[in-house]
Amino acid sequence: MTNDKPVATWLTDMDGVLVHEEHAIPGAAEFIKALQDSGRRFLVLTNNSIYTPRDLRARLRASGIEVPEDALWTSALATAQFLDDQRPGGSAYVVGEAGLTTAIHDIGYVMSSRDPDYVVLGETRTYSFESITRAIRLIENGARFICTNPDASGPSTEGKLPATGAVAALIAKATGVDPYYVGKPNPLMMRSALNQIEAHSETTVMIGDRLDTDIRSGLEAGLRTILVLTGSTRPEKVDRYPFVPTLICDSIADVVPLVDELAPAEDRPSE
Known part of the structure; x- marks a missing residue:
């Protein structure tokens, strides 16, 4: 890696890096275990705002990956933190699920749906015309428009599903008001994650499967980045982007040895 500083902390995306739907990607469990064994602080990040950290921990455990609840950071948590920083004790009309x-x-x-400070749009599998219409009217009446993430679609076993970004585009078109997106690729999500584990950008690596969100936000937050080719970005598409990751690996399995190799010298296993 170009930065010769040791890596003290790790951030990693979840879908496409550690899991596909409900199935672990080979090397994912070993990577998390290597981090835990080394004592490295880390967070698993996801733009998905549907699930709480407790839900995600259970889903990952069912896939054979053990991640503590406090090591999961979602766009929902980042959005809530943003709202708390901006306008503590406010009100919001929320379109989303439990996360x-x-x-x-x-x-x-x-x-509340009565004169809220914000309309907050997140991901849900049950968008209703009624809730979207109410969001449009509240925004027209002065509510600020916030979205957890800009992802236009998400995966399912049957194929693509419309996600937050697609519904946000509908609301923006109807109101003429563009939302503020908190999740990736906004580097704000990276910064909030770094603050969560008291990490520094110069000694942290971000792993992701998407150049347009994971790698871009990591780059803009000053982190070294690793692209894995087990998710959204295919190898032939890498050269199409105006920026490049620090390192490209076939999968998370290739990153496992780097946990020790890039650690501070005093923390590396003795030969």
Whole structure:
């Protein structure tokens, strides 16, 4: 890697890096175990705002990957933190599921459809015309428009599903108001993750499967980045982007040895 400073902390995307749907990607469990054995601080990041960290921990465990609840950082948590920083004790009309509503409730926000400070749009498998219409009217009446993430679609066993970005585009078209996206590729999500584990950008690596979100946000937050080719970005597409990751690996299995190799010298296993 170009930066010769040792790596003290790690951030990694979840879908496409550690898991595909409900199945672990080979090397994922070993990577998390290597981090835990080394004592390196780390966070698993996801733009998905549907699930709480407790839900995600259970889903990963079912795939054979053990990740502590406090090592999971979602766009819902980052969005709630952003709202708390911007306007503590405010109110919001929320379109989303438990991951988002729980995070916003936990910061002390009131969820209301009566003159809220914000309309907050997250991911859900049950977008309703009624809730979208209400969001449009509230934004027209002055509510600020926030979205957890800009992903236009998400995967399912049957194929693509419309996601937050697609519904946000509908609302933006109807209102003429563009949302502020908190999740990747906004480097704000990287910064909030770094703050969560008291990490520094110069000694942290971000692993992702998407150049347009994971790698871009890591780059803009000043992190070294590793692209794995087990998710959205195919090898032939890498050269199409105006920026490059620090390192490209076939899969997370190739990153496992780097946990020790890039660690501070005093923390490396003795030969």
